[in-house]
Amino acid sequence: MxxxxxxxxxxxxxxxxxxxxxxxxxxxxxxxxxxxxxxxxxxxxxxxxxRPVGIKILFPLAWSPFFLLITAVPLALPNRTPVDDQITAAGFFAVSWLLILIPLFLIRYSQPTDVVSIHTLPLDWPTFALASAIFGLHLAIHPALGWLSYALFWIAWFSTYGMIRDVVTSPxxxxxxxxxxxxxxxxxxxxxxxxxxxxxxxxxxxxxxxxxxxxxxxxxxxxxxxxxxxxxxxxxxxxxxxxxxxxxxxxxxxxxxxxxxxxxxxxxxxxx
Structure with a gap:
């Protein structure tokens, strides 16, 4: 062996x-x-x-946008889910990003590198942080800010996809x-x-x-x-x-x- x-x-x-x-x-x-x-x-x-990075990241990365997309469904069509709409949307949202972060962290952890901090992972953290801040403000200012936040999360997702693609294509x-x-x-x-x-x-x-x-x-x-x-x-x-x-x-x-x-x-x- x-x-x-x-x-x-x-x-x-x-x-x-x-x-x-x-x-x-x-x-x-x-x-x-x-x-x-x-x-x-x-x-x-x-x-x-x-081990090529793409082997472990491509499958969860393919499912991530699906969960980000259906995050908006309970909010756009309220009172049609078996549990609270906010909880359902939050669950879908969390899954969409965990499908990116967890595989990336585990793949990098398996490589011979000393870099372990989460904030260095290939994710568009600035846009993600801005979207999170605007989402927090929509409760106090105007509900429309929630949809602006949602749009920014999509921008962060596509930017993150580009960053991951660069990692995957580098031998x-x-x-x-x-x-x-x-x-x-x-x-x-x-x-x-x-x-x-x-x-x-x-x-x-x-x-x-x-x-x-x-x-x-x-x-x-x-x-x-x-x-x-x-x-x-x-x-x-x-x-x-x-x-x-x-x-x-x-x-x-x-x-x-x-x-x-x-x-x-x-x-x-x-x-x-």
């Missing part, structure tokens, strides 16, 4: 649609100056495909290099310009580099008794993306950033 999981650790599970296929020869989209395994050497960077992945963790020193092995978080190898953030698309991170990763350095792009919403698939990050990474040739890749981890 463990052996089969090791074989899929880099390439991802067979059921992940659109997953990047990668052979043990290390075919990749890395810049040519970055070292990758070849027939002559088994050292270098290899890509790890992470979820990172690049790994096997290293001798006892010999690692960040100041000696990382190019200048990075903000060093830890001088020595640790199973967590080691260094970060800011870019227009988020933050490129070097992180310590373990698999069994093996130790790695990973490089990934953490987007503004905290999701993990392949840094070489992003034009801004790729420009910053045109030259190798880790001055360490690494160790040979464990054969058990190479895709069959």
């Amino acid at each position: 463990q052996a089969s999981q090791d074989r899929l650790w880099l390439s991802g599970e067979e059921g992940w649609r659109g997953r990047a296929k990668q052979s043990s020869e290390g075919t990749s989209d890395l810049p040519e100056s970055w070292n990758t395994p070849s027939e002559k050497s088994s050292t270098g960077w290899l890509r790890q495909t992470l 979820a992945g990172r690049w790994l290099l096997p290293i001798d963790s006892s010999d690692w020193k960040s100041s000696a092995h990382i190019r200048e310009g990075w903000q060093i978080k830890s001088e020595f190898w640790t199973s967590g953030p080691i260094a970060v580099l800011n870019t227009d698309s988020g933050q490129i991170t070097l992180t310590g990763v373990s698999r069994g008794n093996d130790r790695f350095i990973s490089i990934a792009l953490i987007g503004p919403s905290g999701f993990v993306h392949d840094p070489f698939a992003d034009p801004s990050s790729r420009t910053k990474l045109s030259e190798p950033q880790v001055m360490n040739s690494g160790l040979d890749w464990p054969s058990r981890l190479l895709p069959a």
Whole structure:
């Protein structure tokens, strides 16, 4: 069981649609100056495909607008539901947004990222907050403000959909290099310009580099008794993306950033 999981650790599970296929020869989209395994050497960077975000978010996202739409039904056609109209509408409204927030939070939590705050999730929080404020005022000023609030919630939903689409279309992945963790020193092995978080190898953030698309991170990763350095792009919403698939990050990474040739890749981890 463990052996089969090791074989899929880099390439991802067979059921992940659109997953990047990668052979043990290390075919990749890395810049040519970055070292990758070849027939002559088994050292270098290899890509790890992470679970695509779309697999878990598309189904609840498809149902979310339905519940937001029927939120207005008890209010437009009062006294036709078995329970209080306000409670029914509030229930539909809550479900419509929880179908977005809960899957996003759980998906991000399953990724190798330190970002956990809810307010960083890809949701149009400013418009959502404005709509909520106007909804609160409609009770004291005029009922028509309630419909204005409802319209703003729809604007927030479509804006949120666009933000989620951007996350889904960005490949979820990172690049790994096997290293001798006892010999690692960040100041000696990382190019200048990075903000060093830890001088020595640790199973967590080691260094970060800011870019227009988020933050490129070097992180310590373990698999069994093996130790790695990973490089990934953490987007503004905290999701993990392949840094070489992003034009801004790729420009910053045109030259190798880790001055360490690494160790040979464990054969058990190479895709069959």
